[in-house]
Amino acid sequence: MIHIKNAHVYAPEDKGICDVVIEAGRIIYVGEKCEISGPFNLEIVDLQEKYLCPGFIDQHVHITGGGGEGGPETSTPEIWLSELTKNGVTTVIGCLGTDGVTRSMARLYGKAKALENEGVSSYIYTGAYQIPLPTLTGSVKSDLIFIDKVVGVGEVAISDHRSSGISPEELARIAGEARVGGMIGGKKGKVHLHVGDGKKGLKIIYDAADYADIPLSQFQPTHLNRNRRLMKESFEFGMRGGYCDYTAGEEVYDEDEVTAAEAVYEALKAGVPMDNLTISSDGNGSLPVFDSQKRLVGLGVGSVSALLKSVQAMFFKYKIPLEIALSTVTKNPSTIHGLKGKGEIKEGWDADLVVLNENLEIESVMAKGRWMVRKGVLEVFGTFEKH
Template identity: 35%
Template sequence: MYLISGAECFDPSPRGQVDVLVAGGQVIAIVEPGTLNVDAEQIDARGKILVPGLVDALTHPCGGGGEGGFGNRTAEIDVETFVRAGVSAPVGALGTDSIGRSLDVLYGNVMGMRTQGLNAFMLSGAYRVPAPSLTGDIARDIYLVAPVVGVGEVAIADHRGTQPTAQELRRLAAETQLGGILGGEGGTVLVHVGAGDSRLALLREAIEGSDLAPSVLYPTHVNRSTALLDEAADWALRGGFVDITVSTTKELIAAGDITAEQALRRLLEAGAPAEKITMSSDAGGSLPVYVDGELVGLTAASPGSLSDLLRALFADHADLFPLALAAMTRNPASALRLNAAGEIREGTRADLLLLDPAHGVDSLMCGGNWLLRHGEYLN
């Protein structure tokens, strides 16, 4: 049992200072400071911020890239990297390469993360349509294979995708949703949106005239351009979720990428409901490195981009902090229909993150167990 006291709590909504009692892997009580007298280890969290463990809706734990050949593949991401980033619930996916990297390998990677304490999930499928699967059937994957909660990232508006039709995307969404309905969790198609001029047109065409809700198709990388971001605001107003990619580079920003902070503000100013906006790191995805305008290599996106953004917002843009935090916790859990992630509530799994306003991630608890204490990795 642990009694965490003295922290400023966001559940992810602001709660002020509260005491949080954890036992048996769950949050047992959230009370006014000093009102509990229990035989538990006392955690003095004064000066810290207590938030839910981060839900990173798009990561590539097996590595990403590969579009330029075998030499352009990024490395696998280990558990410690996610833990030090404050991510308790990474959602793993393949990407462009579902040949050199398979769903079997991704499954093993995700199950390994679960064994080491993380509340990890995965997506079946990849860029390609028809989508590859573990069992030969997308709905069966989601219904029967525990860590699988959806399909993705399926590529549209991108020359690297297989150019699916609206009917193909609609059928995939229906199969994915069915798996989630039967399994009681998951059932969303995460959609990679490339730089093509069609942007979200295929999503609109797939939903129009169907019985599907927009929320079953979940576009990511929507801050790739202002035009795409404006279409994303409309998608959110229709009831869909939209995902901002936090990891970027100065070269990508110069080419049109919008920073996560600016993208969040623009979506809100366009009327997009805050609860429909999410943020992910695209961890393991390949990012270009240029020297004097020449491509000299690739680096990998980091899950730490999420907690880095939170610390910066808390310091300089406090109005955005709770909105960005919800976009990294409650909202992606809702978008992916995850039952045990994204909030601090009585009776829920104890995935808790302590942030130091000056230094970032201080401690991370997953399922009631400390994986990181005061910067020391405990696994």
């Protein structure tokens, strides 16, 4: 049993100074100061009013690597366990991207299982950029019904020269399968969409929703801060019930690009419901740069460390209340994707926790009741990590 004392709990709502008690990987008490005694092992941790928040949920990570647009040597590597935990990520949703051939759904599932066994919680999307979508069982619907870790479809590319030029009718069929598969499988079945910088923007989503009478809440487009035009389009989408995901990071490489923190700030100012806003890292995905002729001229790699940087910028630079900033990486993605026991500090929920100091720097991280990082030091490593 672990007794955390004097924590300033953001659950992500501000709960003030609380004690939190953990047993068998779950939170069993959140409330006023308490005392515990008995014939059992008890670890007492006094946080001295440091922040305690839910573990971060990164809903867009290329856990098996991504990229490959410049040839096999430009494929990015798989993610290590410690890259997640040292950055506060205790739950991850893995996805395929441009390459759904040399990186398969089978490998994606296997990597997710490996990360789960190493100590964090993991889920995956079925599919990739192009259609026909790669799946595990032969269809999106049956993947959602029968495969435990599949929570949705993604990342399917639209408005991008690397997409399949998907039609509204095709997208509607995918969304319909995801919706029914999610209903039968007890999942949300969201369609997570990679949005490129094409001129059509989000139009295909509206067309698909109208074609099949599917609510916009079935869709979650991402990379919506890649330019200001797309960011502004996202505001209407969010206000009409859709979910808006902005790619984390506070460095911009193009004058028209927008940081995630600014995008969330502008979305809130425009009236988008806070519950409809999330950020994700695109961790271990390639960050290709194309010229006006769509030729590859540069390449970078996404990092899950971007999540915390964007949360910090939301709070310190844009003065967004901490509970709202944290919700974009905790409660909101959990609710959108139906991740039971995740994203909040509540009795009966998983003990996924992050300790932050007054500068919102990570001091300790707990996943499923196990300390992964203690006072800035990694305590748990992946199977093949050197330490």
